[in-house]
Amino acid sequence: MNHLNLLERLRRVESPNLVPSHETLFWLRALGSEVWDAEGKKYIDFSSGFGAASVGFSHPLLVSKIKTQSESLIHGLGDVYSSLPKLELMESIERLLGFSAKGILSSTGTEAVESSLKTAKIYTGKPRVIVFEGAYHGLGYGVLRSAGRKDFSELFLDQTADIFFRAPFPDNNKNLFDEVLAVIEKEFKRNDVGAVLLEPIQGRGGIRPFPDGFISELSKCVHDSGALLILDEVMTGFGRTGSLFAFQNEGIEPDVIALGKGMAGGLPISASFARAEIMDSWPKQELDSIHTSTFLGNPLCSAAALEVIGIIQKEKLHISAREKGKVIFDFLSDAVRENGWTLRGRGLMLGIDCKNSRDALRSAKIALDNGLIILVDGLVHETIVLLPALNISDKLLKEGLEILRDAIKQTSR
Ligand SMILES: Cc1ncc(COP(=O)(O)O)c(C=O)c1O
Known part of the structure; x- marks a missing residue:
């Protein structure tokens, strides 16, 4: 060919x-x-x-798991009738995070970030979100305006709400650490900021780590303000940066975390987890959920993710x-x-x-x-x-x- x-x-x-x-x-x-x-x-x-x-591609344990799961239950009914792999995956992620947490599963990183933003809005009641220059959180309409590259959003500005305030990136070389924190603290004074959303290491922005100690200082300042810290670990999660999650390297715990990419070794599944009391601010399901999707907790992808998490831990x-x-x-x-x-x-x-x-x-x-x-x-x-x-x-x-x-x-x- x-x-x-x-x-x-x-x-x-x-x-x-x-x-x-x-x-x-x-x-x-x-x-x-x-x-x-x-x-x-x-x-x-x-x-x-x-x-x-x-x-790696087609790890033998992953292939074998996909085969057996696809022969028993390939798809389920999301939040209506759950499946065992979905339950076990969510339990496994909570154990891995190391704090009491509840989650929302989805298929892509973008969806995981967008459900994280919804959770923060419901919990704090505040609509605005601080992001950083150079950020990339996906290209769905909800997160589009957070993108550090203007070309991603400029054709759609009249269709998307601007809920984001873009803080400067505290570049390692420029000694901007304190200045950036001051900018963020000033923004909190508007009293409408519900969350700060960041990648612990910016990925699509050019693999840019924050200066040492910045994220833990930021975390303190976010909590003092009553807002939530949302870590987008879609790229950094599941072992990529040398710890299971990048936040473990920063000595902090996020309020909300978005996960995806490496989670199921190449199958599309993602998750947003929040501290349990935060996630509990969502309304209880009555007849229907106000946030769900067709492939939520798909058993094939959930089983694959469980297997990948097992491989990462065992090896x-x-x-x-x-x-x-x-x-x-x-x-x-x-x-x-x-x-x-x-x-x-x-x-x-x-x-x-x-x-x-x-x-x-x-x-x-x-x-x-x-x-x-x-x-x-x-x-x-x-x-x-x-x-x-x-x-x-x-x-x-x-x-x-x-x-x-x-x-x-x-x-x-
Ligand atoms: C940090 C981060 N968040 C979110 C996303 C969006 O994920 P997806 O492309 O699966 O929607 C990406 C994708 O590159 C990413 O790197």
Whole structure:
């Protein structure tokens, strides 16, 4: 199968906004951290499908679980008649979080963030939400205006409510820590802010961690104001940053947390959990729920998520993410520094800020030609994003890093 022919066929049926304008490839199959394209070429994968294939593609335990669950109950009736996998998954997430919590399941990260926002509104009664410059919380109409990139929302401004106040990002280099907290405290004085929503490490904004200690200071200031702290751990959750959840690294507990992506190893499921007394502010179901969806608690996805959580815990993949992250830092630091670029992030959520899109895209293209899949993201596509599967083998990690280091060096020439 030829990629150009496939691309032509795709152009006829997919929205032009979604069909790649540049050279592309079609994935045929993937196993572990390797992908084969439709022309038979093999690649090492450092994307894990936007971080979703957290335990690698088609982990044998996950495949076996999907097979058995699909033979017994593939779909249920959401909130009307629940299923065992849904119940067990919710119990498992509560145990993992380590505090008394209740949740709402859904299918995508966007939905998880939007139900988190609804929960905060119901609990506090206050409509406005503080977000940070560079944020990405999904592209549904509810969260659209929170996006750090204007192009995501500018065509829809007349259809979306602006409930967001955008605080500056306290960039590590600029010593803005106190100034940003002061801006946020001033905003609280309006008395209509119900929540502060943030990614513990900004993902699509270019893998940007907050300065050390910022999130715990922010957490204090949010609680003093009576608002809720909503952590969007859609990308950072389930071991990605070297702990099961990124909040565990900050010495805080969120009031509400949104989860998704790596939760079921590539199947679409997401969750919003809140401290139990917060979630209890939702009205009790009478005849119907005021917030639900067709695939809520889908048994196949729930069983897959339970299996993935089991694999992460049994194989201690959050710990290996931490160790592998160190390997990447050691391997790439010199080459990155020589180009005047910056390597940042935590665990296996790392980004190389190339300062401009030309260099980031060039490195990614050279890497792809040499058999390595990496993503480029950031506010102006300036960041090479590294999100390998948590269980990538040492051998593939090293081979991929060699390709990437060569690509970085070639880009500087
Ligand atoms: C931090 C964060 N929140 C929310 C989302 C939206 O998730 P989804 O694309 O599954 O709707 C993403 C997606 O990249 C994300 O990175």
